[in-house]
Amino acid sequence: MITITVNGQQHDVDAEPNMPLLWVIRDILGLTGTKYGCGAAQCGACTVHLNGEAVRSCVTKINRAAGQNIVTIEGLSAHNNHPLQLAWNEMNVPQCGYCQSGQLMSAAVLLRENPNPTDQDIDDAMSGNICRCGTYQRIRSAIHKAAEMQTEGAKI
Amino acid sequence: MKKLIVISGMALIAGIITLSFRAEKAPANNYPTLPKDSAGSAKAFMSVYKVLMSPRCMNCHPSGNAPLQGDDSHIHTMNVTRGVDGKGIYSERCSNCHQAENAAGLHMPPGNPKWGLPPANMRMVFQGRTPRQLALQLLDPKQNGGRTKAQLIDHMANDDLVGWAWHPGDGRTLPPMSRPAFAAQVRLWIAKGAYAPSAKTK
Numbered sequence: 001m002i003t004i005t006v007n008g009q010q011h012d013v014d015a016e017p018n019m020p021l022l023w024v025i026r027d028i029l030g031l032t033g034t035k036y037g038c039g040a041a042q043c044g045a046c047t048v049h050l051n052g053e054a055v056r057s058c059v060t061k062i063n064r065a066a067g068q069n070i071v072t073i074e075g076l077s078a079h080n081n082h083p084l085q086l087a088w089n090e091m092n093v094p095q096c097g098y099c100q101s102g103q104l105m106s107a108a109v110l111l112r113e114n115p116n117p118t119d120q121d122i123d124d125a126m127s128g129n130i131c132r133c134g135t136y137q138r139i140r141s142a143i144h145k146a147a148e149m150q151t152e153g154a155k156i
Numbered sequence: 157m158k159k160l161i162v163i164s165g166m167a168l169i170a171g172i173i174t175l176s177f178r179a180e181k182a183p184a185n186n187y188p189t190l191p192k193d194s195a196g197s198a199k200a201f202m203s204v205y206k207v208l209m210s211p212r213c214m215n216c217h218p219s220g221n222a223p224l225q226g227d228d229s230h231i232h233t234m235n236v237t238r239g240v241d242g243k244g245i246y247s248e249r250c251s252n253c254h255q256a257e258n259a260a261g262l263h264m265p266p267g268n269p270k271w272g273l274p275p276a277n278m279r280m281v282f283q284g285r286t287p288r289q290l291a292l293q294l295l296d297p298k299q300n301g302g303r304t305k306a307q308l309i310d311h312m313a314n315d316d317l318v319g320w321a322w323h324p325g326d327g328r329t330l331p332p333m334s335r336p337a338f339a340a341q342v343r344l345w346i347a348k349g350a351y352a353p354s355a356k357t358k
Contacts, residue, residue, distance in 0.1 A: 041253035041265045042233075054247035059259050106247035113246055125246035127235030128253075 002066045006031065007075025017063035021055075022046045024062050025072055033073035033101045037130075044129030047102035048072045054109045073101035076108060083153065084108055087146035095133035103129045107143050115154075116147055186306040190347040197348035198291075202357070203333065203341040204312075205287045210331040212321035216273050217282035223273055224283070227329055242273040258325030266325045270317040274301070291345075291352035305346050313339035 001012045006029060015024055020039075025031050025048065034057060037045030041056040048057045049071040050064070076082050084107050087093075094100045103126070110117055110125035117125070122140050131139065207213060215224035221238040222231045239245040244252070255267040274280040278301050282290060293299045294308060303311060312318060313335075322335045331338065345351075 040261075040263060041259075047247070047252075053249055053252055055252045059253060059255060059265055061255065064255065109247040121246070123235055124237055125248060128248050 002062055004062070004065050004068065004070055006070045007072060013062065015062050017061060017066075019062045020058050021048070021050075021060040021062050021065050021070070022057035024065075025057060025070070031072050031074050035098055035101060037099065037102070042130075043099070044102040044106060045099050047105040047129065049105060049109070052109070052112075054106045071105075073104060076104060082108065083146040083149040084111065084142070087142040087149060091138050091142040091145060093135055093138040093142045095131075095135050099129060099131045103131065103139055107139070107146070110143065111147060111150060115150060117143065187309050188343060188347045190344075192349040194349060194351040197345050197351040198353040198357070200341045200344040200348065201291050201351070201353055202287060204338065204345055205290060205353075207321075207331040207333060207338050207341075208282050208290065210321070210329075212324050212328065212331050213318075214282045217280055218273070219281050219283040221276075229283070238273045238276055238279075240276050242275040244272070258323070260326065262327040264325070266320070266328070268317050268320045286355070287353040287357045288355050291350075295350055295352070305350060309339070309342055309346060312342045 001014055002017065003010060003012050004024070005011070006025065011029060013024055013028055015028060022034060022036060025034050026036070034048055035045040036058060037043035039058045041059045044056065046056055046058040047054050049055070049069075050060065051068050077085060082104075084104050088100070088104065093103075106126055106129050110121065114121055114125075119140065122143055126139065126143075208217075211224070211227050211229050215226075215229055218224050218231075220231070222236055223238075224230060225232050234248060236248050236250075237245055239249075244250045250271045250273075253265045254271040255265065256269045258264070258266045278299070280293070280300065285293065295305070297303060300308060319335060321331050324330065333341075
């Protein structure tokens with residue numbers, strides 16, 4: 001048994017230590033918001049937070065996550081109201097949507113560490129997340145929007 | 157009597173602390189020496205240089221702020237950058253993709269617990285350096301991470317991340333000689349006087 005905490009909830013998982021974290025999240029815990037894209041850490045669709053870092057869960061073995069804190073898209077906010085989720089909604093960012101949970105999880109790390117990112121900062125943070133629909137311009141706009149919302153929220 | 161025990165105890169603790177620091181930092185002259193031989197030393201360095209300039213070593217010692225990939229040493233995809241600590245930035249930290257060990261299969265992320273570039277304040281660039289430039293850089297504690305010659309030998313011969321170059325995972329070529337042979341050339345270079353090749357050497 002391997003114990004992991006996912007979105008604040010502790011789970012004892014009966015899994016082989018080399019099983020990818022992504023399989024545990026999707027197939028054992030049933031949290032299917034995180035997507036399988038390439039299986040080679042090339043596309044970013046499977047991005048989740050491991051102790052706050054945006055790891056690619058397709059190449060991260062479950063034994064690395066043992067006893068650690070994992071946050072998936074389902075746990076990014078309590079009521080789907082993270083500034084990024086609000087901005088994503090407002091700007092109609094997704095097209096097919098497949099990559100978007102990974103995009104949001106990567107963007108959340110960027111905004112946590114840099115509340116007012118420039119276009120270059122966004123390029124530096126987000127180039128590991130590929131969107132086959134090419135929604136990059138809307139992703140960029142929504143990150144700027146979310147940064148504004150986050151700053152406004154902090155003032156209140 | 158009580159006082160004596162307390163003083164002895166403190167002396168013992170101080171001794172242990174001192175020894176533990178000594179264990180971390182090898183004494184400056186703790187390496188084998190041979191009669192000085194500038195030609196032999198520089199020749200040994202040229203073997204060392206060939207290894208350091210192989211993609212397995214140079215790809216993480218780039219002249220820019222992005223790591224390199226592949227045997228053609230192209231710039232790492234995904235706009236990856238060094239960051240202050242050499243471990244990447246934001247959602248593109250090295251360990252977000254690179255695990256503690258190589259992932260199996262062609263074109264999968266290689267791995268090591270210490271995966272990363274040298275930090276921004278100690279960039280230790282190999283790419284583009286001539287043999288002379290690289291030799292002088294490696295010997296300069298201000299440019300080599302504060303290492304003495306003994307520590308430099310230890311780093312080349314025993315460091316785990318350096319050792320990854322000889323276990324690089326599927327599809328990656330190895331440096332041009334074995335690690336023991338490489339370490340022997342490093343020792344020889346330093347034992348014979350740690351001479352830098354002449355500026356004309358390519």
